[in-house]
Amino acid sequence: MKSNMTYLGAWLVAAALAFALAFAAPNESSVMGRLPAFMAQTLLRQPVTVPEGLPSDRTLALITFQRGQHAQVESWIQGMNLRNDPSITWMRMPVLNDPGTLTGRSAVEDKLLQRYPADTERAKLVPVFTDRASFMRSAGLDAAGQVYAVVVNRQGDVLARVEGQFDADKAQTLRETLLQQSF
Numbered sequence: 001m002k003s004n005m006t007y008l009g010a011w012l013v014a015a016a017l018a019f020a021l022a023f024a025a026p027n028e029s030s031v032m033g034r035l036p037a038f039m040a041q042t043l044l045r046q047p048v049t050v051p052e053g054l055p056s057d058r059t060l061a062l063i064t065f066q067r068g069q070h071a072q073v074e075s076w077i078q079g080m081n082l083r084n085d086p087s088i089t090w091m092r093m094p095v096l097n098d099p100g101t102l103t104g105r106s107a108v109e110d111k112l113l114q115r116y117p118a119d120t121e122r123a124k125l126v127p128v129f130t131d132r133a134s135f136m137r138s139a140g141l142d143a144a145g146q147v148y149a150v151v152v153n154r155q156g157d158v159l160a161r162v163e164g165q166f167d168a169d170k171a172q173t174l175r176e177t178l179l180q181q182s183f
Contacts, residue, residue, distance in 0.1 A: 032158040033140020035061075035150075038130060042091075043112055043122035050126075051156035056089035058151055058159065058178050063093045065132055065144035070115075072147040072165050079166035080175070083120075088178055091124050095136075098129040105129050151177045 041047050048054070060082070062073045073092060077083060082090050094112075099105055109127065116122050128135065132144060140158055141148050151160040151174055160177035162170040 032161060033150075034138055034158060035152050035156040036130070036135060036138045037156065038128065040126050040128055043109065043116060043125045043127070044119060046123070048126050050128075051152060052154050054089075054152065054154050055091075058089070058153055058180070060088055060090035060174060060178060061093045061148075061150050061152055062090065063095060063139070063141070063148040063150060065095050065136070065146075069147050075166035076147070076149050076171075079168070080171050088175070091126050093126050093128055095128045095130065095132050097132050149174055 035051050037052075038050050039047065040050060060080075062076055064070075064073060077090075080088065082088055096108060099108065108129075112125065112127060113122070116125055136142070136144065139148075139150070140161065142163075146163040147165075148161060148163050149170070150158050150162075152158055160174055162174060
């Protein structure tokens with residue numbers, strides 16, 4: 001017959017194991033990803049500190065990695081009526097491999113300025129000069145060939161993420177996450 005001490009010891013081991021697993025389990029931010037911290041500026045030369053300086057507690061970032069993804073981003077902007085919906089704070093975020101020099105970055109910015117002549121578009125466009133691969137790993141993004149629409153908070157946590165062309169169901173998921181209140 002086993003003593004009460006044996007049962008107590010087994011119970012304590014099981015409780016300690018459960019406690020350890022609770023801390024080892026992935027949390028929401030490690031599963032969804034996290035935007036790296038960086039300094040950038042809009043095409044209107046307004047500085048943005050990401051993530052703590054984002055314009056809202058929950059911001060929609062339309063992230064691209066390659067040329068030719070303009071139509072997919074536009075599908076999200078039009079599909080979610082972002083230009084006319086003040087309840088959603090959003091930005092375009094092209095992630096570009098850093099050319100390594102001020103001259104190289106200026107040349108890229110000049111091309112973007114030509115492509116986006118309106119101040120309203122320039123205010124929403126935040127080019128990110130960094131290592132694309134490390135940005136993707138940190139943010140939990142899979143493929144540079146996709147456009148990503150992510151909801152991010154001021155701690156950098158990716159709260160929701162969808163990829164590809166606009167889709168009404170995906171947009172509803174983003175909208176619900178954007179409008180949730182933090183407690």
